[in-house]
Amino acid sequence: MGKWSGKTVIGLTGNIGTGKSVVRKMLEHLGAYGIDADQLSHRAMTKGAPGYKPVVEMFGRWVVAADGQIDRARLGKIVFSDPAALAELEKIIHPLVSQAVDMLVQRTSQPVIVIEAIKLLESDLRAACDSVWVTAAPPEVQLRRLMQARGMSEAEARQRITAQPPQAQKTAAAQVVIQNAGTFTETWKQVSAAYQKISPEAVEAAPAASRQTAGELRVVRGKPRHSAEIAELFNRLRMPSRRMNSDDIMAAFGEKAFLLLQGDGGLVGVIGWQVENLVARATDVVVDPKLPPQRALKVMLEDMERASGDLLAEAALVFVGSDLANLDSVWKELGYTRKAPEELTVLAWKEAALESMPKGAALFFKQLRVDRIMRPV
Known part of the structure; x- marks a missing residue:
């Protein structure tokens, strides 16, 4: 039993570019409550x-951008080339992240928690975990992911990879190792099998017979087995230049969840x-x-907001x-x-909007709760 009574805590780590976030998303699809400790560390510096x-006092005004926020790229140039500087940054940030994680774990009602943290094994969070999971991928896969997904130059990507301890050190400390260099389906099978040992009820059962009455709309959580059905709806309603298939949707499950609106004629939203x-x-x-x-938007968005509330979300952005x-x-x-993204008053909300907003889309904003995790103490 770990630090939090009544909770089973998975600590998820792995070197940069090994797909930790994809595995966390898969665990969330299976019913775990996910916490990204690395994102919390960014919030702690806003x-x-x-x-x-403390960060500005330690590293100087040079790390502050014109908008008054800490420029993480500038800060990264200092700490990723100097282990002593990185240790000083971690000394400031790690206790704050631990406080925020503790608050989130205590607030959530879900019994299984997954905490994603690149420095999990080096922090106090390790002792709070019931099981340590590590993602692994070959160096050439790490390099490709950092250059394609994060826009890094080859030199910058190699610096980030070599600045970290060898992957073998982390896999040696793991109870579960996820080899994450193949397809989404291959990784999903590994994650599902390992999670079912922790939570046997997570096994996907056959869908129950529908009890919908005529004209009723019902929202259900999408599963990977719905991939072909989701792709067909996107093709029918969006008419993309390249038709989507179930593999496209399976890959999307590595980033997001799907809420399905079912009506008399099957999937309608x-x-x-x-x-x-x-x-x-x-x-x-x-x-x-x-x-x-x-009617359709009301049913789907109310369900999304309830689910977001369960995940302690502060705000909803709909594109x-x-x-x-x-x-x-x-x-x-x-x-x-x-709203325009620039009109959002909280940096984390603005960054989320700028990062996620599709080209040509309109943004609609709603604050879901007033209390926030990373307020000044």
């Missing part, structure tokens, strides 16, 4: 958060959605035009195309306000 002043850094982001909102949009953006009265009734 202006007004408790780590901001989808929201592709994720909670990262305590911000809910809905980037794929598709509704059959035969449905009244107010939609022109077919849904002009429904002003509908969005107002649902409590959403149309």
Whole structure:
């Protein structure tokens, strides 16, 4: 039994570019509550958060950008080339992250927690975990992921990889090692098998017979077995230049969850959605035009907000195309306000909007709760 009574805690780590976040998302699909400790460390340094002043005092005003926030790229140039500087940064940030993790674990009602942290084994969080999971991938895969997904130059990516201890040190400390160099399906099978040993009820059962009455709309959580059905709906309603298939949706499950809207004729709506850094982001909102949009959006968004609340999200960002953006009265009734990303007042919300906003989409914003995790102490 770990630090938190009644909770089973998985500590998830692995070197950069080995796919930790994908595995955390898979565990969330299986029912775990996910915490990204590395994102919390970023929050701890934002202006007004408790780590901001100590970091500026330690590393100087040079790390502060024109907007007053700490420039993480500048800070990274210092700490990733100097182990002593990195240790000083961790001395400031790690206690704050531990406090935030403790608060999140105590607040969530879910019995299984997964804490993703690149420095898990070097921090106090390790002792709080019931099981340590490590992701692994060959160096050439790490390099490709950092260059493609994060836009790093080859030199910068190699510096980040070589600055970390050998992967073998982490895999030697693990109870579970996930080899994450293949397809999503291959990784999913490994994660599912390991998770079922912790939570046997996570085994996917055959879908129960529907009890829907005529005209009723029902939202269900999408599973990888729904991939072909989701792809068919996207193809039918979005008519993309390249038709999607089940493999495309399986890959998307590595980033987001899907809420499925079921009606008399089967699948009639989808929201592709994720909670990262305590911000809910809905980037794929598709509704059959035969449905009244107010009714369909209300059912799906209310379910997304409930699920986001369970994940302790502070705010919801919903990105939609022109077919849904002009429904002003509908969005107002649902409590959403149309915003530009630059108008969002919290840095984590603004960064989430800028990172996730599809080209040509409109952003609708709703604050889900007032209390925030990383307020000054």
